[in-house]
Amino acid sequence: SSDPLVIFTPSGKRGNFPVGTPVLTAARQLGVDLDSVCGGRGICSKCQVTPSVGEFPKHGVTVSEDALSEWNAVEERYKSKRGLIDGRRLGCQATVQGDVVIDVPPESQVHKQVVRKRAEARDITMNPSTRLYYVEVEEPDMHKPSGDLQRLYEALKNQWDVDVQRVEMNILQDVQKVLRQGQWKVTVAVHLGDHLRRPKIMHVWPGFYEGTIYGLAVDLGSTTIAAHLCDLKSGEVIASSGLMNPQIRFGEDLMSRVSYSMMNEGGDLEMTRAVREGMNALFVQLAAEAGVDKALIVDAVFVCNPVMHHLFLGIDPFELGQAPFALATNESISLSAHELDLNIHPSARIYLLPCIAGHVGADAAAVALSEAPDKSEELVLVVDVGTNAEILLGNTDKVLACSSPTGPAFEGAQISSGQRAAPGAIEKVEINPETKEPRFRVIGSEIWSDEDGFSEAIATTGITGICGSGIIEVIAEMRIAGILDASGLIGSAEQTGSARCIADGRTNAYLLWDGSADGGPTITVTNPDIRAIQMAKAALYSGARLLMDKFGVDTVDRVTLAGAFGAHISAKHAMVLGMIPDCTIDKVTSAGNAAGTGARIALLNTDARREIEETVRKIEKIETAVEPRFQEHFVNASAIPNSVEPFPILE
Template identity: 30%
Template sequence: MAKVNFTSHGVQVEAKNGESLLAVIRGAGIFIDAPCNGNGSCGKCKVKIINGQVNCSKSNHISEEELAQGYVLACCSTVNGDVDVEIPSTADDAMHNMKIEDLGGEKEKIIFKEAIEKLKENGIKLGINIKKSFLQIPEPTLDDNISDVDRLIRQVRNTLGCGNVQCGLSVIKNIPHILRKNNFNITITYIEEENNINIINIEGNDTSNKLYGVAIDIGTTSVAACIINLNSGDIIAKASSGNAQIQYGADVINRIIYAGKKDGIKKLNDAIIKYTINPLLAKMYRESSIESHEIASFVVAGNTTMSHLFLGIQPDYIRMEPYIPAFLSSPYIKANELGVDVNPETTIYLAPSVASYVGGDITAGALASGIWNSEENVLFIDLGTNGEIVFGNREFLMSCACSAGPAFEGGEISCGMRASSGAIEKVEIDKNTYEPKIQIIGEEKPIGICGSGIIDLIYQLMVAKIIDRRGKIVKGLNTPRVRFDEHGMGEYILAFKEEYNIEKNITINEVDIDNFIRAKGAVYSGISSMISSVGMDFDCIDRLYIAGGIGNNLDVESSIMIGMLPDIPRDKVKYIGNSSLIGCYLTIMSKEAKDKLEEISSGITYLELSVEPGYMDEFVSACFLPHTDIERFPTVKQLLGE
């Protein structure tokens, strides 16, 4: 056995000689970014060997200079004796310093308010079946010596006039102590359905004004959560972070593959509950002075794979033809069954999915957007690690999922990264000098470029005629920003290392551009194929709603000009925030909204693009800037003078 000392974390573990360094890091409970799940293709699991040595395979992601400094890829290295390892701080940034929209900002408050108003306009009433009541219970005597539980049930029936009263084991355990500590003056939290009452919490004295719920959006890359005052509807605490599962792969396919490994499903389940959701809950509890037992409602939305992993259910068959998930609608589950740090009797409601690749985040988003009751034709796109699309109106709803891959989160891009501190998020290029002007998250030194920045960059490169419409870099330009290697591979240098005093140049090369063109092509071809399948064209789109993490910083003009979105009037396009989280919020605040959510999920028709006739031809045509058919993009045609 060898000793592996992680100097950056103060952790030392034992490992077998020949064991993968990536596996050792994961086994030590240390977070490391590994978007490709260890197949060596992304180059993100870079570590530095301080003392000792490892056996490592050569990688194009490690330069000779970096190799001389001790840098290796953890996934391409195996333990070979005692070794000291340093994990760069940027690995932790990928999890904890990710830029996620501010749920408490004025813009987001307006978005939540608009969602409530839209719900009311569509005839959905606010109102929930979770309530609290203060009870003054007669103390026991020798003449009235029934059990504490029977005494409580009797008083509930007398006070609330109900028939059947139930309470769970965790409530029963607390009853004797709480009754006597508070002189039999207590508050119960209960779920009321018809003539039945299920008591889920018991507290001392009158706390009937404290009734809270939690809404959570589980994204493939990031997780957002908020605590809601169920009496007023106010959001009183919010938190967000990266999804700790990203260390097991950037996309759902890599995570499904990892779930099939030994203890894989448990590790993925722990990553989302123990290492992501529970820490977010703890943070919100501290900020709001709320205790976990006060949470009476809990609604979660995520894509179909995230829903499976949240419940600890094997998702393996989602990725295998004919692409069958284990479930679409989950049963009611108590929080203590999953280890979620809220009241153990609280019911966890998981937004229902539509199909293997269209999940509860989309049904929740469809609810929030109001597309289900729209007289206009609405195109709804959730842009993130997965591209999910809904098109329709009050008469019909179609959906599909495009396999865009992780490019929108910086994956498969040599200097790509998620939207965290140091990421370049906006780019402008002077058409005459070819010099860039960049905007950096956190206004720190640049260390990479995120999805919104890549979209801007490719658009700017195209307009400045640094790249042609195939994405190839033009030769013969008079600028030091453009270089070609010995194989003729071109690259554009966005930030020189000397310019910002950073470790290496930040560049985008022709392989990166090609990867991103395929990702944007997948989105466009998905939209085109789905709209064509119902006998319509882009002129039929009355509204285009964009949701998802990347949508918050997305430049609509750049997105249209590179051919990711259809060339429609810009005033039809609107960003609607984290629609998945908003949908969860609405579901918490309205039982009718929850019923409508169930109706939406069962009413959406799913289009499987992989078997759709003509889809592959459409995709290939879209892998161009902006498209092989320039007539589809009259704005771009005019700009380029073609």
């Protein structure tokens, strides 16, 4: 054809178009992802492109200076008023005049990629459920009587092919005023709906709305509530914050909260109120930090364990406290913010991921979405370490899931000098196998205890205790240095030749730090400490091992440690303890807060919601409580590293 050839990068899509075709039109026809909020009226600048000039042997074209039309008045006005980056054109105004190569920068793509920092993680493709549309609405006419709202619906249908027929009362109350204020030009935020809900107008602004809209990704844990505030246009996290779960005053762990609601009339509702209030406080904090109006938060995704899920929704968690651990519902849930008393945009869409089973919640589903074991060729074990460990094992063939009651020892509870991970806590430990002398590092300082400047650094943080990752390291190091035997007993001073092994009742303890001369704490690792960690790690390992039995394998290709705690565990030490199955050490990686990331994926990409619902339906649930082999694995895994399983990696 003699029509000019238009080639878009990075997609590589190409086609011939008559002279005078707007670039945006060409992009639309080729299915190139080029954004537009104003529908080609030269207002929004979302359609920006960068045309190139010169030889393109790869594409077989030469592009001349005048391949695109001269600047028209609309484009000139936009540039002089708001400015455009050098070399950029408005795709809706510039028209094709000759063969041309046109680059669509990431900001101009609707389905842009939000890049995740880890090599093994998928990028997130933007596909938010709520979008902005600028429309021009027909004015009322006595001869063709119709409601203002109906003409707004029509405009959305004709100009954007968006079929809306639902609106909340607050929009209906405002719509006439806003339409006239904007002189029949308005920007509309539309929740496009999903398989659960039909499209719906969320908000209407007079004229062209310059700003953006926001969403929340919330990881509602039993100890902390963590949330990301995200820009729904760019996908960026603009503020992140966390808060202690106010339900802690009703019980430290989940089961004590379930029993609180059993013992106290209305106790479940008290806890529901507390968690929603906490959540609202967190949202205020996030909005303030980002300088954003809370009413612009139009979408939110929540992930949580089953008990938190029920208490958040106002469902009595009674059934979750006893076998057979029946959930009120295991499917995903979609509702409005006002139904949960959440103080954001009143009709903001709230989405809760599906639960996998009575013990394996929407948080585990979120981990599955983030880590995608079902898309891995390699057999991957994903462990989210908390007071309950959620464990997933799978590959493209199938995925199995279970949870295992590890208890709070990994968080520093039940440990004599244990504490939460905070400045002053010992987090890294090495013990010299010859001298049995320790060196360590505390949170808040980069300096090891045997280096010059340690005392100076410690003067600022102090030494207050030992955190979960520190206790794992010290116990593993004690085992390597021969201070500790496989059964978990600490040797005496004579047996080990170290004066740090001190008698402690009928057993021995290892003295890690004596700060008594300065009035500081004395930090020892006692036999009960070792027991607590043995129980916790045995629970974790046996859950993983049980899934391996069910899968019919003795080894895994890859281990991913998730959760705030998981991010800090050293792979080597976890393996020396026999906490995770033997695996090549560089195949053990940390995923950080994978549940929170899963929530963010579901927030930014509405298709991911359907994807995880399908995945969860296919995940095979294993209930550890009824599996006799779990007990057997548990007994074997109490030894360090294990009484029967080989750990060749340690050789």
